[in-house]
Amino acid sequence: MSFVADRIGIMAAMPEELQALIDSMPDAEVVRRAGRDFWIGHLQGRAVVAVLSRIGKVAAALTTTLLVAEFGVCAVIFTGVAGGLGAAVRVGDVVVADALMQHDMDASPLFPKYELPGQGITRLHPERSLTRRVRDRVAEVLDVSSLAAGGALSQVHLDALGLHAPRVHMGLIVSGDQFVSSAADCDTLRHHLPDVLAVEMEGAAVAQVCHDFEVPYVILRTISDRADDTAHVDFPRFISTVASRYSQAMVLGLLDRHADQHVGDVFGAA
Ligand code: ADE
Numbered sequence: 001m002s003f004v005a006d007r008i009g010i011m012a013a014m015p016e017e018l019q020a021l022i023d024s025m026p027d028a029e030v031v032r033r034a035g036r037d038f039w040i041g042h043l044q045g046r047a048v049v050a051v052l053s054r055i056g057k058v059a060a061a062l063t064t065t066l067l068v069a070e071f072g073v074c075a076v077i078f079t080g081v082a083g084g085l086g087a088a089v090r091v092g093d094v095v096v097a098d099a100l101m102q103h104d105m106d107a108s109p110l111f112p113k114y115e116l117p118g119q120g121i122t123r124l125h126p127e128r129s130l131t132r133r134v135r136d137r138v139a140e141v142l143d144v145s146s147l148a149a150g151g152a153l154s155q156v157h158l159d160a161l162g163l164h165a166p167r168v169h170m171g172l173i174v175s176g177d178q179f180v181s182s183a184a185d186c187d188t189l190r191h192h193l194p195d196v197l198a199v200e201m202e203g204a205a206v207a208q209v210c211h212d213f214e215v216p217y218v219i220l221r222t223i224s225d226r227a228d229d230t231a232h233v234d235f236p237r238f239i240s241t242v243a244s245r246y247s248q249a250m251v252l253g254l255l256d257r258h259a260d261q262h263v264g265d266v267f268g269a270a
Helices: 015-023 057-069 128-141 144-148 155-160 183-192 203-213 231-241 243-255
Strands: 008-012 029-033 036-043 046-052 075-084 094-102 168-175 196-200 217-225
Touching: 008 015, 008 057, 008 243, 015 046, 015 075, 015 231, 015 243, 036 057, 036 243, 046 057, 057 075, 057 203, 075 203, 075 231, 075 243, 094 128, 094 203, 128 168, 128 217, 128 243, 144 155, 168 203, 183 196, 196 217, 203 217, 217 231, 217 243, 231 243
Parallel strands: 008 046, 008 075, 075 217, 094 168, 168 196
Antiparallel strands: 029 036, 036 046, 075 196, 094 217
16 A cells, blocks of 8 residues: 555444535545455545544444554544533534543553553553644634535435534544443543533544554544434434534544645645
8 A cells, every 4th residue: 555645534333424525525446445446536635544433442442543553644633423421512413533532441450441451551642733723724614604605514404404504613532332322321421520511432432553563543523412312313313413514514624735824734735
């Protein structure tokens, strides 16, 4: 596999979260590895490799490893949906992770609960300045005037689901091999991790692989449900209607080299 300078890896767990972006890559060539299709092409003129990780931490870790070690990406963007746990985090909002951890990691009493055995840490932190640039750029893409102007995601799509103007949050996202769908499980997570904003099933695994390889990463999650007793209804409705549009609007915004107030895209490419 030839290495292309500055190629960015773009991942999502499910087709509904990635399809619109793949459709935006008409020049893409597909390479198959480990049962996954890697679409190699361009978005906004930037070299990218897009891939579906499938669901869960192991699938996400394997896919991230391939993106870095075999496809030579210089950064990874993970986009998809999550359940909202923070009090102010509503369906349709976006959370940019500035910390990630596995809520189902527990090797106690050998190691403290949540600690990554042998690494001495519980939380992983993506690079701070990149995370802030991402937060600011996503807020621009989702602001009222951008949505009114139309594009991948417009006010019309939000109105169809009864969604308010999206807010962008930055904070802790937790991952585990579990679809959280009860108020009791949410309360347990909030009790142990009071600053948690969202729960999903891949982000901390992507973060751990990128951390070990020293590759910058961004975990970007749109809230599809509140991880409560209606999550099993809200999740499929969100994912089949707007999830792909959110991913498309946000990732194209991050890779846009001509965005106002930015010199180059958020990854620093001119
Ligand atoms: N992804 C989206 N909603 C989720 C939930 N409630 N639990 C885990 N992952 C999710």
